[in-house]
Amino acid sequence: MWMADVAAWAQQFRVYAIDVIGDAGxxxxxxxxxxxxxxxxxxxxxxxxxxxxxxSFIGISNGGWLAMDYALRRPERVESLVVLCxxxxxxxxxxxxxxxxxxxxxxxxxxxxxxxxxxxxxxxxPESHRHFAEFIALIFQHLRPRTKRHPIFTDHQLRRxxxxxxAIVGGQDVVFDSASIQRRFESILPHAEMRYIPQAGHFIPGxxxxxxxxxxxxxLLRGTILRET
Numbered sequence: 001m002w003m004a005d006v007a008a009w010a011q012q013f014r015v016y017a018i019d020v021i022g023d024a025g026x027x028x029x030x031x032x033x034x035x036x037x038x039x040x041x042x043x044x045x046x047x048x049x050x051x052x053x054x055x056s057f058i059g060i061s062n063g064g065w066l067a068m069d070y071a072l073r074r075p076e077r078v079e080s081l082v083v084l085c086x087x088x089x090x091x092x093x094x095x096x097x098x099x100x101x102x103x104x105x106x107x108x109x110x111x112x113x114x115x116x117x118x119x120x121x122x123x124x125x126p127e128s129h130r131h132f133a134e135f136i137a138l139i140f141q142h143l144r145p146r147t148k149r150h151p152i153f154t155d156h157q158l159r160r161x162x163x164x165x166x167a168i169v170g171g172q173d174v175v176f177d178s179a180s181i182q183r184r185f186e187s188i189l190p191h192a193e194m195r196y197i198p199q200a201g202h203f204i205p206g207x208x209x210x211x212x213x214x215x216x217x218x219x220l221l222r223g224t225i226l227r228e229t
Contacts, residue, residue, distance in 0.1 A: 001060065003132065005208045012216060016055075018046060020063060034151055039066055040073040047077065056215055060084040061175065061202065065150045071161050072153070080164040080218045082211050084204050085173050087150035089158075090180045129205070158188045164218045165192040168207055170200025 002017050009015050021042050022031035032038030043066075047055070054077045059067035064086025071078040167185050169178035182196050193214065197204060 001063075002058075005211070008208050009212055009215070012212065013056075013219070016050060018043075020066065023062070031146070034065075034069075034148060037073060040070050043070050044074070053077065054079050056080040056082070056218070058082040058084075058211065059086065060204075062087055062146070062150070064088075068153065068161065071163060072157055075160065075163065078163050079222060080166075080215065081161065082166045082168075082214060084168045084207065085170060085176055085178065085202050086167065086181070087176070088153050089184055090177055091152060092149050092175055155188055158184075161189060162191070164214070165189060166195070166211065166214045167192055168195040168197070168204055168210070170202065170204045171196065171198035172201040175202045 006015050006017060021039070032042065047053075056079050057067040057070065059065070059082075061084070064083035065088040067078075067081055067083060068086060068088055071081050167181070169176075169181050171178055178196065182194055185192050185194055195207075195210065
């Protein structure tokens with residue numbers, strides 16, 4: 001998911017790309033329930049294993065929900081937060097009604113679901129984008145879709161996210177109503193930076209530099225940016 005971004009971000013930061021427990025469906029015997037603190041406890045173990053007291057968290061979709069959930073439960077460990085089309089802010093559209101029948105048609109159906117969520121790969125797309133699309137298609141072939149929706153964060157919970165926050169959403173998102181996400185963030189979290197990209201869908205490429213600048217600004221304010229020695 002973050003192959004291109006990590007190459008740029010790692011020039012300034014130590015970057016860990018964490019495989020979320022239970023995804024893409026077979027990396028754990030069962031998926032922790034969203035309503036519990038199981039994901040936070042798992043991330044506690046990850047942080048301990050990496051010897052980290054705090055970090056900036058970046059997540060997309062389900063990863064965005066997970067990052068926000070952790071920010072609520074462990075605010076002292078989340079130095080800054082970046083979420084792209086995050087779950088838990090507004091109710092998700094019922095995409096499974098369209099996706100599940102398609103998944104019965106093997107690789108063709110998996111490709112159609114991928115195009116529905118991520119959009120089609122343009123013929124003139126860079127080679128790196130095509131490789132990424134092919135890899136995502138492989139994941140979709142063996143995906144066990146989640147059937148439970150994310151709990152919606154209350155206004156009170158969102159107001160408790162006082163750390164620097166960047167939210168990026170796409171106007172063509174078929175999973176979430178991005179305009180509603182934008183309105184909710186702007187009304188409840190006035191300190192948050194908001195990027196609304198009308199032509200983007202649920203997958204929002206081309207945000208590497210914007211996220212890097214956000215991370216650099218907040219790292220410099222904290223005095224925690226890594227430097228070569």
